[in-house]
Amino acid sequence: MSSLNVNRKTVTVASDPETPLLWVLRCELHLTGTKFGCGVGVCGGCTVHLNDKASLACQTKLSELHGEKITTIEGVQGADANALRAAWLDVDVAQCGYCQSAQFMAACALLRNVKRPVKPAELDGEIDAALCGVICRCGTYPRIRKAIQQAAKTLHFF
Ligand code: FES
Ligand code: FES
Structure with missing residues (x-):
């Protein structure tokens, strides 16, 4: 046990x-x-x-x-998770959905750990580094990026 x-x-x-x-x-x-x-x-x-x-x-x-x-995706909470969840829905990120819990958790960890202050262009670089390891066969990457940027703005990262 x-x-x-x-x-x-x-x-x-x-x-x-x-x-x-x-x-x-x-x-x-x-x-x-x-x-x-x-x-x-x-x-x-x-x-x-x-x-x-x-x-x-x-x-x-x-x-x-x-x-x-x-x-896990079932238990993630906090202002960053809430902002990300709202942005995810607003941007309509998901396609088939299979990779999305992993994308969301990677995105949430990024927002939680990124060094601030950060500019949108710098955040783009962080997004590349954080999310390149999570494969999306549906190619939702541009919408994931948009949702993370939107959540970061909501959270007053810039
Ligand atoms: S299932 Fe863990 S990295 Fe693919
Ligand atoms: S939304 Fe289908 S694999 Fe990512």
């Missing part, structure tokens, strides 16, 4: 310590918003937050977790 902090709650899980967090979230905790894409760390589809940093759940074994705050 292992104890985890998931979405601000302490939970006990029975999965083998070598199990990737992705499968603990999806199969044991039924938090299926975190997606399986490749399972080998190249698509970014399983992005969650570990202590507010974007992390790949498929590359994080249960045994490697030591009390980190794990946040």
